[in-house]
Amino acid sequence: MGRAVAAARLPAEPGEPAKRGVGRALLWPATVALVSAVVFLGVRGSLIDDSFITLGYARNLAEHFHWGLVEAETANSATSPLNVLLLALGGTLTRVAGGQVHPVAGAGVVFVAAMTAVGWGFARITRALRLPFFTAVAGTAAILVNPFVLSATGLEVHLISAALVLLTAYALEGRAVGFGVVAGLAVLVRLDLVVFVVLFALGVGALRRRxxxxxxxxxxxxxxxxxxxxxxxxxxxPDTFLIKTTQGAFGEYTYGNGPEYYLDPKRWKATLVAFAPAVAGLVTLLGWLGWLVVRRDQAARFGPVGVLGLGGLAYYGAYSLLGVPPYQWYYVAPIVALTVVFVVGAGWLARGGAFRVGVASLAFALVVLPASYLDVHRGVPWTAPPIFGSWATAADYARVGREIGARIGDATVAAPPEIGTLAYFCECTMVDTFADQGRVVPLVGRRIAAAGPVAGFLLRLDYHWLDRARRPRPVDYRLDWSWTPISGPDTWHLSSPATGDGWVRLVRI
Incomplete structure (x- = not known):
C-alpha cells in the first residue's frame, strides 16, 4: 500500500499519462451528467402532484424569500428543506436576465447534479473495494432508470440516492469529516435518513473511533x-410528519404491505422491475452475513456496504411500524440501499474467472435493461410516469390551475384533495393543511392528546414555539371533486391514467 501511494505521487514521465488520467477522471462524471440531462428532458412533463408542492416552495423562496407553498401563508410542510433550497438555487440560476424563476428547470439542475454525485460516489466505492469500474456504471444506471425513483422526479429521491451512496463511500474510506458533512446534509434531505447515519456511525469501526x-x-x-x-x-x-402519520392507510394497504398495492394490472411490471434489485440486494446481504461468519477477515472490508443494507431493512421496519400510507417515494431509500448492496456483490463476483464475470454481467443486465425498456417503451417524453397515483396528469392540472387563477384573482380557495400542481399553476392563494399552518394546529392538539407520555412530551417540545392561536385562513371559494360527470359554469374535466376521469367545480362560499 505504501509503495502504491508513493508511486501515485511520482511525477508522470513524460507527462502525457497524467493528462490521460485526469481526462478519464473527468469523463465519467461528465458522461453521467449528460445522460442524466437527456433522461430529465424525457420525464420533465410528467412530474407528480407532490413534486409541485416542493416546486411551489422553491419558487416562493427564490422570488419572495418566503417559506411556504403559497405566497400568502407561511407553512412548514416541505419534507426536504435541502431539496427546496437547491431547487430555488437551481431555478434562480436558470433565470434569464430580468426574467422569471424557472423551478422545473431548477429541478433539472438538481436532478443532474444528484445523479452525477451518485456516479462519483460509486466510482469511490469501486476504487475503495478494488472492483471493476463497470460496477460504478451499472450501479449508477440501476438507480437512474429505476421506475420508483424516476417516477418521483422533483421530490428528494435523487438526493436520497446521492446521500446513501456518498455515505457508503466515505464510510469505506474511513473519512470522518467527509462522512459528517454528508450525514448533516442527509438529514436535511430527509430527517428519517438519520437511521442510516446512526447505523454507519456506530457500525463502522473507522467512524466509531472518530x-x-x-x-x-x-x-x-x-x-x-x-x-x-x-x-x-x-x-x-416538518409538519408533513404529523400530516402523513395521521392519514392512515390506502384502504387495506400501509407501508408494510404497500408493495402489493402497486401490483395492480397497470403497474405490476414497473413494480417488479423496481423492486428486483432490492430483492437481489437482500439475498446478497444474507450471503454477506454468512460469509462474515466463516471468513470474517475477508468479508469485513465490505462491512460499510452491509451496514447500508441493514439500514435499508431498519428503515423499512420503522416505516412499517409507523403505519403510514404506501407513498411510492417512501420506498426509495431501502430500494437504493439494497441496490447498492447487490451491485457491489455482483462487482465482487465479476473479479473472478470468465464464468463469474458472465454471471455478474447477466445480473447487471437483468436489473438495468428491463427497467430501461419499460421507461422507454411507454413513450417518450412521458406524460405520466409508470408509477403514478395522482388524480390528473400534470398537463391537465396545469390547464385547470391557470384558468382557476384567472377566475378568482386575489381570493382564497380551498383545495381539493390534491393541491400541488393546481396551486403551482394557479399562482393564487389555494389552501389546505400543506399550505395553511392554521389547519395544522388542530391536528397537533389531537395528536398530542392521543400520544403516550414520551411521544406527547416530544411533540410538545417540537411544537413549543407554534402559534396555537393561529386559525385557518378564511376562504372565498372551494374546489369540489367529483368522480361522476358534472357540468355547468366553473367546471373542469380532468383525466389520469391511474384513476380515470374526474371533474372539479369551483364553488363560491
Missing part, C-alpha cells in the same frame, strides 16, 4: 436549519 468529529461536523451542517425551523416555522420537524 465519533466526536463525525457528530460535530454533522451538527454544524444540519443544526442551524433545525433551530431556525423550530423558532421561525413552529417546529423543528
Amino acid at each position: 465519533l466526536l468529529p463525525v457528530v460535530g461536523v454533522a451538527l454544524v451542517v444540519s443544526l442551524p436549519w433545525f433551530v431556525f425551523s423550530w423558532f421561525a416555522l413552529g417546529s423543528a420537524i
Whole structure:
C-alpha cells in the first residue's frame, strides 16, 4: 500500500499519462451528467402532484424569500428543506436576465447534479473495494432508470440516492469529516435518513473511533436549519410528519404491505422491475452475513456496504411500524440501499474467472435493461410516469390551475384533495393543511392528546414555539371533486391514467 501511494505521487514521465488520467477522471462524471440531462428532458412533463408542492416552495423562496407553498401563508410542510433550497438555487440560476424563476428547470439542475454525485460516489466505492469500474456504471444506471425513483422526479429521491451512496463511500474510506458533512446534509434531505447515519456511525469501526468529529461536523451542517425551523416555522420537524402519520392507510394497504398495492394490472411490471434489485440486494446481504461468519477477515472490508443494507431493512421496519400510507417515494431509500448492496456483490463476483464475470454481467443486465425498456417503451417524453397515483396528469392540472387563477384573482380557495400542481399553476392563494399552518394546529392538539407520555412530551417540545392561536385562513371559494360527470359554469374535466376521469367545480362560499 505504501509503495502504491508513493508511486501515485511520482511525477508522470513524460507527462502525457497524467493528462490521460485526469481526462478519464473527468469523463465519467461528465458522461453521467449528460445522460442524466437527456433522461430529465424525457420525464420533465410528467412530474407528480407532490413534486409541485416542493416546486411551489422553491419558487416562493427564490422570488419572495418566503417559506411556504403559497405566497400568502407561511407553512412548514416541505419534507426536504435541502431539496427546496437547491431547487430555488437551481431555478434562480436558470433565470434569464430580468426574467422569471424557472423551478422545473431548477429541478433539472438538481436532478443532474444528484445523479452525477451518485456516479462519483460509486466510482469511490469501486476504487475503495478494488472492483471493476463497470460496477460504478451499472450501479449508477440501476438507480437512474429505476421506475420508483424516476417516477418521483422533483421530490428528494435523487438526493436520497446521492446521500446513501456518498455515505457508503466515505464510510469505506474511513473519512470522518467527509462522512459528517454528508450525514448533516442527509438529514436535511430527509430527517428519517438519520437511521442510516446512526447505523454507519456506530457500525463502522473507522467512524466509531472518530465519533466526536463525525457528530460535530454533522451538527454544524444540519443544526442551524433545525433551530431556525423550530423558532421561525413552529417546529423543528416538518409538519408533513404529523400530516402523513395521521392519514392512515390506502384502504387495506400501509407501508408494510404497500408493495402489493402497486401490483395492480397497470403497474405490476414497473413494480417488479423496481423492486428486483432490492430483492437481489437482500439475498446478497444474507450471503454477506454468512460469509462474515466463516471468513470474517475477508468479508469485513465490505462491512460499510452491509451496514447500508441493514439500514435499508431498519428503515423499512420503522416505516412499517409507523403505519403510514404506501407513498411510492417512501420506498426509495431501502430500494437504493439494497441496490447498492447487490451491485457491489455482483462487482465482487465479476473479479473472478470468465464464468463469474458472465454471471455478474447477466445480473447487471437483468436489473438495468428491463427497467430501461419499460421507461422507454411507454413513450417518450412521458406524460405520466409508470408509477403514478395522482388524480390528473400534470398537463391537465396545469390547464385547470391557470384558468382557476384567472377566475378568482386575489381570493382564497380551498383545495381539493390534491393541491400541488393546481396551486403551482394557479399562482393564487389555494389552501389546505400543506399550505395553511392554521389547519395544522388542530391536528397537533389531537395528536398530542392521543400520544403516550414520551411521544406527547416530544411533540410538545417540537411544537413549543407554534402559534396555537393561529386559525385557518378564511376562504372565498372551494374546489369540489367529483368522480361522476358534472357540468355547468366553473367546471373542469380532468383525466389520469391511474384513476380515470374526474371533474372539479369551483364553488363560491
